[in-house]
Amino acid sequence: MDSRDVPQDQIPVFAGHSKAVYALDSHGDYTLVPTSGWEVEEIVTRQALDELARQRRQALADHRAGRLSPLPYHMYDKKMDVATLARESGFWQWRVRRHFRPAVFNKLSLTTLAVYAEVFGISLTELQRIDDARD
Amino acid sequence: MRVINPYTHRQAAHCESGVVRALLEHAGLPISEPMAFGLSRSLVFVHLPLLKIGGQPLTSYRMPPRSVITGIGKILGARFATATFRDPRQGMDHLDAHLAQGRIVGVQTSVFWLPYFPDGMRFHFNAHNLIVYGRDGDDYLIGDPVFAETSRCDARSLMKARFIKGMLAPKGFLYFPGPLPKETGLIRHIRPSIKATARMMAKSPLPFVGAKGIAFLARRIGRLTRRDPEQARLFLGNIIRMQEEIGTGGAGFRFLYASFLQESAALLHEPCLREASMRMTAIGDEWREFALLIARFIKNHRVPATVEEIADKLTTIARMEQAFFAELGRWA
Helix, strand or coil, rough: EEEHHHHCCCHHCCCCHHHHEEEECCCCEEEEECCCCCCCHHHHHHHHHHHHHHHHHHHHHHHHHHCCCHHHHHHHHHHHHHHHHHHHHHCHHHHHHHHHHHHHHHCCCHHHHHHHHHCCCCCHHHHHHHCCCCC | CCECCCCCCCCCCCHHHHHHHHHHCCCCCCCCHHHHHHHCCEEEEEEEEEEEEECCCEEEEEEECCCCHHHHHHHHCCCCCEEECCCCCHHHHHHHHHHHHCEEEEECHHHHHHHCCCHHHHHCCCEEEEEEEECCCCCCEEECCCCCCCCCEEHHHHHHHHHCCCCCCCCCEEEEEEECCCCCHHHHHHHHHHHHHHHHHHHHHCCCCCHHHHHHHHHHHHHHHHHCCHHHHHHHHHHHHHHHHHHHHHHHHHHHHHHHHHHHHHHCCCCCHHHHHHHHHHHHHHHHHHHHHHHHHHHHCCCCCHHHHHHHHHHHHHHHHHHHHHHCCCCC
């Protein structure tokens, strides 16, 4: 890639930061060139973020309708999936999924809840009750 | 505690090779980032359909995390001092002790828990490398190779980022170079390193590694027409995220390697390596076009791309890399 072709699309994902890539200068020598981002990276990152946001909103709606515990909402809010949450909490995936059921979640011990709160980096109160303002 | 060790921050194309470069320079061995990357034989291609991350198969354009650190240590005959910890408190105390002794230290972290990353860049990738060069009260002073500026990170967040559990869990991994030998003789290691990478890329016996791995992924993409379009979009998008985002990936690694070949050409007085560097650059440009096609596929561009086009492009890349590394291997 020629250094003139290094993308400078000022993508929102970078939030004003720049990264650096190796590209060829006018003598054909490699040099490190700053980039404010490439539209392609914005598109694929946005795609992943949108997918997480969609799952989070769905989880919130299901929680408010009484179909799910608050756990999946927090999981998607922290950009996790069941596999990631299981690895970080140390619980088996089937246990994490079981904790998605409101009846099961409401009876969890403080110790178990504390593990989830620690994984998400939030307080026990925040874990158990989702603020009405959240979406 | 307030300690600020001398450290000159430089941005890098890839976190691990950037950190290793900075640590070696600090220890008195000036070396470029591409040289650290190339010598440690870190370029590769792997596609593992069964190893899922965030629900998508792993596609990697470089060797697993820590390979630059261990690779360059072996070559220099100066192993890095490394440590992992069971107890987070202990891991933080050790970091403080090294800082107090005037060291700058490389640490492995989870990107998601580093507060100075913009939200859109924070994902659960647990093998991000950065340098800690000081501490100012509750804040650690960070040289993160991804960014042009130095950063700060509070103790609680850094502890969380260093001791996250899960895939590639860092377990508080920290490292710095041991005593360097007087004569490192870097130059004589170039040829064997190129040979090893070329062999891995052109002659891997495993179908999902090297140029064969690229062709394998191309065939899988070709079969996507049978899948739900939304699933196909997520599958393809993830290949590019692995390429561009997590450690600047794919095309980025090809350009990094091309830069290594160019520098080697000058050091060894081998003009053919400079030519090889140009060919590697051309391959990197193909990877960028591949990424562009996928972006057009995802975003329903005015001129949309088709799955067939994308698969064909990748098949072409697989052929180019196969031919290129076979020839590079014969030179080495």
